[in-house]
Amino acid sequence: MTTASNFVKIEEVRKEVDALNSKASTADGFMDGITRLLHDKMLKYNWVGFYMLEPGTKPPVLVLGHFQGAMTPHTRILLNEGICGAAASSGKTVVVDDVNSDPRYLACSIETKSEIVVPVFVRGVVAGELDIDSHFHAAFGVEDRSLVEHCARLVGKRLESA
Numbered sequence: 001m002t003t004a005s006n007f008v009k010i011e012e013v014r015k016e017v018d019a020l021n022s023k024a025s026t027a028d029g030f031m032d033g034i035t036r037l038l039h040d041k042m043l044k045y046n047w048v049g050f051y052m053l054e055p056g057t058k059p060p061v062l063v064l065g066h067f068q069g070a071m072t073p074h075t076r077i078l079l080n081e082g083i084c085g086a087a088a089s090s091g092k093t094v095v096v097d098d099v100n101s102d103p104r105y106l107a108c109s110i111e112t113k114s115e116i117v118v119p120v121f122v123r124g125v126v127a128g129e130l131d132i133d134s135h136f137h138a139a140f141g142v143e144d145r146s147l148v149e150h151c152a153r154l155v156g157k158r159l160e161s162a
């Protein structure tokens, strides 16, 4: 359900992401800052992290980058594995309202109930993704998706000029 207060909160955080983009001197610092900002400000975003494709590795593998939340056993994920692999291989945002009913799901924490994974594109090609887990069922609505896609788009642009 979308509430007015949730919408206001998301708009505030979107502005903070834009401010961080202006302030961060490197793409790496921006990515680190995004994980901290989303994790601190969005109370249902209980694990926030980037997975980036390792350059030149065959078969391609997603490698854990900056993250906030508990350490995950999944530090390297192949493209045919998990919700992360599904988002990277399809180039599409994946939202899962109930991870326990999705056979693709790779468990990171027993508390996780829902997940969103948004690909990061660099010059039109998937370079990685922004992954967020929530302890709440169906935590990622339309505005959440828009916020996370905004973050991923800005990161892609920063990486293009890095």
Ligand code: SME
Binding pocket: 047, 072, 074, 077, 081, 082, 083, 084, 085, 104, 105, 106, 107, 108, 115, 131, 133
């Ligand atoms: N749940 C993910 C794995 C990464 S952890 O959530 C941090 C997946 O199914 O691909």
